[in-house]
Amino acid sequence: MRIENSFVPVEGIGDVTERKLWRAGVTEWAEFDGQVVGPTRADRIESFVAEAKRRLDVGDAHFFADRVPNAEHWRLFENVREETTFLDIETTGLDRYTDRVTTVSIHRDGDTKTLVRGHDLSAKSLRAELADSSLLVTFNGRRFDVPFLEASYDLSIDLPHADLMSMCNTLGYSGGLSAVEGRFGIERDRPDISGRDAVRLWHEYERGKDGSLETLIDYNQEDTVNMEPIMERACQELHEEVFEAARQLD
Numbered sequence: 001m002r003i004e005n006s007f008v009p010v011e012g013i014g015d016v017t018e019r020k021l022w023r024a025g026v027t028e029w030a031e032f033d034g035q036v037v038g039p040t041r042a043d044r045i046e047s048f049v050a051e052a053k054r055r056l057d058v059g060d061a062h063f064f065a066d067r068v069p070n071a072e073h074w075r076l077f078e079n080v081r082e083e084t085t086f087l088d089i090e091t092t093g094l095d096r097y098t099d100r101v102t103t104v105s106i107h108r109d110g111d112t113k114t115l116v117r118g119h120d121l122s123a124k125s126l127r128a129e130l131a132d133s134s135l136l137v138t139f140n141g142r143r144f145d146v147p148f149l150e151a152s153y154d155l156s157i158d159l160p161h162a163d164l165m166s167m168c169n170t171l172g173y174s175g176g177l178s179a180v181e182g183r184f185g186i187e188r189d190r191p192d193i194s195g196r197d198a199v200r201l202w203h204e205y206e207r208g209k210d211g212s213l214e215t216l217i218d219y220n221q222e223d224t225v226n227m228e229p230i231m232e233r234a235c236q237e238l239h240e241e242v243f244e245a246a247r248q249l250d
Helices: 015-023 039-057 070-076 123-131 145-153 164-170 177-183 195-206 212-248
Strands: 084-091 101-108 111-116 135-138 161-163
Touching: 015 212, 070 161, 070 164, 070 212, 084 145, 084 195, 084 212, 101 145, 101 195, 101 212, 111 123, 111 212, 123 145, 135 145, 135 212, 161 164, 164 177, 164 212, 177 212, 195 212
Parallel strands: 084 135, 135 161
Antiparallel strands: 084 101, 101 111
16 A cells, blocks of 8 residues: 555545545545545645655655544555664663663664664764665554654654554554564574563673674664564454455445
């Protein structure tokens, strides 16, 4: 599913009207001919489509961030796959006001890197990384990673954001990232390491223990790399559940 299949970004168009359009054969913007809905909604759709096409042509995914419901940001993935950033952070605890971010791993277009506290992790480096992104993908990042980074580095992260935890919950896959990985048959190189171990590894690194930081980075990077196949499968299942199912209704 691509963003061009979506009509919910249009003011006054909700799920019910969108499904009505799909069932009538209007499955993408180019197929809309002013029918199915009333004249006011038709004018809104035509106005939105004209502007949205221009924004897509110049790669402006931010245009859709406030127009697409948060739970539907995944619809942008196929449009901006190469500019999608899979992000995960490690911290010294759960309180974003008193604990510290230790590492931030970013996986995008086949490349993975980690920013480390005390080395290259800063507000400037984070802004630079996110500036190259059109879609942010996290696992529980709306509640944890993004608020933590915003509080720690005085950032305002306003990218379109697909939270895999919410997507997976919608599909019936509950639990944390490791649980979902198990459901999807994704294996880890170090399955014995957990989020709690990540805190321990950082403190060991601060005390000078060899290999601790490298192990922490490997763990953090694996989180982001594994999100990509989960995102691909979740998008396919949501496409079938949301789009294909609606089209097949009489």
